[in-house]
Amino acid sequence: MWQNSPILHDDLPQLEESDYIKIDQKYLYIALLWRIVLIIILGVALFTAVDTLQSIPEIPDYLLPALFVIYGVLCLLLLIFGFQSVKYQAYLLRQKDLSYQKGWINQTDTSVPYNRIQHVEVTQGLIERWLDLSRVKVFTAGGSSSDIQIPGLTLKTANGIKTYLLSMISHKVTHYEEE
Amino acid sequence: MKRSNKIERQRQSPFAILVLVARIIQNLVKQFSIIIVVLLLGGNRSEDRGSTALMISFGILVFTIARGVVTYFRYYYSVSDEHLIVEKGLFSTSKISIPLDRIQAVDFDQTVIHKLVNLVKVNITTAGSSGSEASIEAVTLEKANELRDVLLHQRKTQTDVTPSRSLSLDLNYNTNSQQIFSLNPLQLFKVGLAENHIKSGFIILGFIFWIIQQAEDADLLDKLKDQVPDINIIKSSVLIISTLIVLMTIASVVISLVKTIVQYFNLKLVRKEESFQLSYGLINSRQFTAKDQKIQVIGWERTWLQKQFDYYTLYFKQASSRTVTEKKRLSIPGCSEQHVKSVRSQLGYSSDSDSTWNMVSPTYKFYSIRNLFIFGVLLFSAILLLGDKNLLLMPLSLYLIYRMISVFKTYNKITYRITEGLIQIAGGTFGNSLEVLQSYKIQAVRLRSGLFQRRRDLTDLYLFTASGSLLIPFLPLDTAKQIRDQLLYTVESSTKDWM
Numbered sequence: 297m298w299q300n301s302p303i304l305h306d307d308l309p310q311l312e313e314s315d316y317i318k319i320d321q322k323y324l325y326i327a328l329l330w331r332i333v334l335i336i337i338l339g340v341a342l343f344t345a346v347d348t349l350q351s352i353p354e355i356p357d358y359l360l361p362a363l364f365v366i367y368g369v370l371c372l373l374l375l376i377f378g379f380q381s382v383k384y385q386a387y388l389l390r391q392k393d394l395s396y397q398k399g400w401i402n403q404t405d406t407s408v409p410y411n412r413i414q415h416v417e418v419t420q421g422l423i424e425r426w427l428d429l430s431r432v433k434v435f436t437a438g439g440s441s442s443d444i445q446i447p448g449l450t451l452k453t454a455n456g457i458k459t460y461l462l463s464m465i466s467h468k469v470t471h472y473e474e475e
Numbered sequence: 476m477k478r479s480n481k482i483e484r485q486r487q488s489p490f491a492i493l494v495l496v497a498r499i500i501q502n503l504v505k506q507f508s509i510i511i512v513v514l515l516l517g518g519n520r521s522e523d524r525g526s527t528a529l530m531i532s533f534g535i536l537v538f539t540i541a542r543g544v545v546t547y548f549r550y551y552y553s554v555s556d557e558h559l560i561v562e563k564g565l566f567s568t569s570k571i572s573i574p575l576d577r578i579q580a581v582d583f584d585q586t587v588i589h590k591l592v593n594l595v596k597v598n599i600t601t602a603g604s605s606g607s608e609a610s611i612e613a614v615t616l617e618k619a620n621e622l623r624d625v626l627l628h629q630r631k632t633q634t635d636v637t638p639s640r641s642l643s644l645d646l647n648y649n650t651n652s653q654q655i656f657s658l659n660p661l662q663l664f665k666v667g668l669a670e671n672h673i674k675s676g677f678i679i680l681g682f683i684f685w686i687i688q689q690a691e692d693a694d695l696l697d698k699l700k701d702q703v704p705d706i707n708i709i710k711s712s713v714l715i716i717s718t719l720i721v722l723m724t725i726a727s728v729v730i731s732l733v734k735t736i737v738q739y740f741n742l743k744l745v746r747k748e749e750s751f752q753l754s755y756g757l758i759n760s761r762q763f764t765a766k767d768q769k770i771q772v773i774g775w776e777r778t779w780l781q782k783q784f785d786y787y788t789l790y791f792k793q794a795s796s797r798t799v800t801e802k803k804r805l806s807i808p809g810c811s812e813q814h815v816k817s818v819r820s821q822l823g824y825s826s827d828s829d830s831t832w833n834m835v836s837p838t839y840k841f842y843s844i845r846n847l848f849i850f851g852v853l854l855f856s857a858i859l860l861l862g863d864k865n866l867l868l869m870p871l872s873l874y875l876i877y878r879m880i881s882v883f884k885t886y887n888k889i890t891y892r893i894t895e896g897l898i899q900i901a902g903g904t905f906g907n908s909l910e911v912l913q914s915y916k917i918q919a920v921r922l923r924s925g926l927f928q929r930r931r932d933l934t935d936l937y938l939f940t941a942s943g944s945l946l947i948p949f950l951p952l953d954t955a956k957q958i959r960d961q962l963l964y965t966v967e968s969s970t971k972d973w974m
Contacts, residue, residue: 308960392967403929406921407959409966412973437794437974438918438939 309390311407316386316397322427323448324382329423331374342367387446389457392464394434396444406444410464412436418454430454434461482625484553484560490592491550491613495543497588498612503535552611554625559599561609571609577601579769579794579974581623583616585760595619595762599626600793627750627766652747655821656807656814658739658755662786666809667735668728669780675731679723735808744807744814746821751791753805763805765791767822769974771916771942775815776908789815794941794974804942824911826897832890836933839889839949843882851875881905891947893958896965898938900945915969916940920959924952938962941974 342363349355380400388395395407414437420430431447432454449457504511542565551562559578561571584596594613601608614622658666740757751770754762772792781788791805810818819825851871858867885904892899893914901909917938924934928949936947936955950958 308964310960311956311963393963402923402925404921404923406919407963408919409963411967411969412918436918436939437941438944439941441944442919442921442939444919 311388311390311395311405316388316395319382319385319387319446319448320429320450320453321382321448322429323385324379325427326423326429326447327378327382328375331378335371335374338367338370382448385446385448389460394444394461396446406442408434408436408442408444410461412438413461413465416458416461416465418451418458420451432457432461482552482554482622484551486551487547487611487613488592488594488615488618489547490594492540492543492547493592494586494588494594494596494613495546496540499539499542500536503539550612552609554622559609559626561611573599573601573609575626575628576974578626580766581626581764583619583623583760583762585756587758589613590760597622623764627764652745652752654743654745655751655817656742656744656810658742658809662809663736663739663742664732665784665786666739667732669778669784669786670731670735671778672724672727672731675727675734676723678730679726739808742807742809744818751818751821753807765793765805768972769793770822771940771974772910772912772945773818773822773824774908774910775810776903777906779905782906786811787815789818792940792942819911824897824913826892826894826899830892830894832892832901835886835889835891835947836931836949836951837886838928838931838933840882840886842927842949843886844879847875847878847882889948893961898945898962900947910945912938912940912945914962914965915971916973917962917966918973920962922955922959 346360346363349360377400381398384400384403385396385398387397392411393407393409394413395405397403397405414435416435417433418430419433424430428450429448430451431445432449434444434446436442436444446454446457545565546563549562549564549568551560553560554575557575559573559575561573563569563571578599578601580598580600582598582600584598585594586596589595592613593615595616596613597611597619599609599611611619611622737757739755742755743753745752745754749768750764750766752762752764754760770791771794773790774792775787775789777787786808787810789807789810793805816825854871855868858871881904885902888901888903888907890901896914897911898914899909899911901907918941919939921937921939922934923937928934932952933949934952934955936950936958938945938947947955947958
């Protein structure tokens with residue numbers, strides 16, 4: 297297989313699964329909140345639909361229970377995905393790069409070297425503020441699809457990460473100026 | 476390196492007013508085409524209406540010219556302190572300041588109007604924050620060249636000082652530049668023939684629908700029906716329909732042929748210092764400059780048809796704040812294998828190493844076929860349930876067979892090769908494609924796996940560059956991780972500027 301590297305692979309620093317830090321599990325509340333809102337909206341829609349359907353005599357008997365079963369399964373799936381997604385979101389700061397994992401069914405693991413970061417942002421929404429959570433956004437030149445957003449960090453951690461990343465970026469800049 | 480990096484604050488050429496007015500009118504005509512059609516059709520009946528229309532158009536013209544003049548007088552550009560500064564605005568002034576090292580490309584455009592007054596339009600592409608692109612409507616070619624040299628930090632050489640008398644964007648190569656490739660008329664004709672004619676077919680269809688819609692808006696169809704009572708007979712005639720199809724095919728080929736010839740007429744690729752310059756165009760001429768440093772990915776591809784004519788389309792991808800679409804990349808059609816090789820070696824992208832091409836996991840085939848199977852079963856059962864059997868079954872089975880063949884063809888062509896500084900990814904279904912990038916220009920690396928892939932220890936590998944992402948699908952997890960660690964190491968230990 298692929299083995300034409302100037303450095304033997306065993307000598308290369310490797311990303312270890314076990315080193316990843318999970319996001320604050322309080323983020324579960326936010327992950328669940330919008331799903332519950334969605335479930336309520338769907339529920340209201342379902343009940344209005346049922347209301348109008350009941351007045352039509354020709355509809356088959358099994359339709360209404362089937363609708364409720366589909367709705368139930370959907371709600372369950374939404375909630376399970378909500379619970380699981382928080383478990384799989386994790387990040388890892390190394391000396392020279394940042395990695396972020398997410399996803400339960402489809403898992404992604406994105407790594408951005410510090411010397412490719414364009415800028416860093418810390419944001420906090422209304423509900424996030426109530427829970428003392430915030431998120432770090434890391435922007436690269438690779439377009440929005442390669443940007444990293446780590447949610448579910450306490451404001452202190454988020455600001456710490458931001459300061460660290462910024463110091464790593466500016467370190468790079470001074471390094472270039474010396475040349 | 477000597478840099479004369481200052482350009483006085485100045486306006487565009489006064490003829491810019493002409494260009495601006497022409498562009499505003501063009502936009503107006505585009506937006507109000509329906510109204511104009513209605514006015515033209517209905518205006519003849521009474522003289523009153525005709526004179527009102529005249530008055531209105533005169534008013535619009537005066538307004539447009541006034542707007543063009545104001546825009547011209549309010550527009551300044553200058554270069555100082557390593558920044559390009561553009562001041563503009565009709566009522567409020569906006570000042571855009573772009574750091575020179577953020578500028579990715581400086582391109583020239585020449586429309587017919589530009590050609591009349593010997594001017595060029597300068598487009599400046601930046602990386603990073605969107606909305607910081609700038610364009611200068613009309614300046615002389617001399618000033619445009621000067622601007623480009625300053626913006627792209629190109630050294631001024633002795634030979635450059637004597638300006639070429641030619642005022643067109645046609646590239647004249649002199650001692651410090653070297654022509655790599657040009658398209659002669661015969662090659663251009665071949666390129667046109669091998670174009671994607673289906674696209675032109677859709678353009679024709681779109682055009683027909685547009686005409687019908689416009690006609691409906693103007694109640695023309697009703698008028699037509701009065702004059703041609705047998706319109707329904709025409710509609711149903713098989714003979715006429717088949718004639719129409721043949722005509723449309725011919726028209727599609729002719730349209731794409733003409734389009735290609737007009738677009739790529741007199742194409743030239745020139746190597747100048749550490750950049751490539753490309754120029755082409757019959758009616759609207761364009762000239763592009765791609766600095767080696769700013770090129771993120773190069774690639775070449777050919778469709779099945781282009782394979783028969785034995786040529787490749789070479790392309791450069793540059794960093795851009797807009798997402799790089801098909802349109803945004805710099806394409807050079809009609810290249811032979813020799814030209815591709817020469818460009819590669821000029822860029823230092825050729826790999827002499829005899830490492831082998833690696834294939835992705837055969838599970839790729841299995842996965843794609845399985846998905847096709849599920850898709851097919853769902854589709855067929857839906858059709859059977861609906862009871863509409865004969866009409867759709869044939870084309871659908873044909874489509875599924877076509878997709879099946881595509882899967883095998885595609886699988887055989889996806890290969891990758893990672894050597895010390897280079898990543899090469901080959902692909903294609905009925906044609907071929909290959910993309911090459913330098914490892915240190917990678918911005919981020921991502922592993923992505925679905926449930927199906929994880930059960931078999933496989934993963935997709937995405938490589939993000941400043942001009943889009945590249946994908947190697949279905950890699951064994953160990954290999955993918957190994958590649959990721961290697962690439963991260965290369966990027967992190969690199970001190971070279973990626974743009």
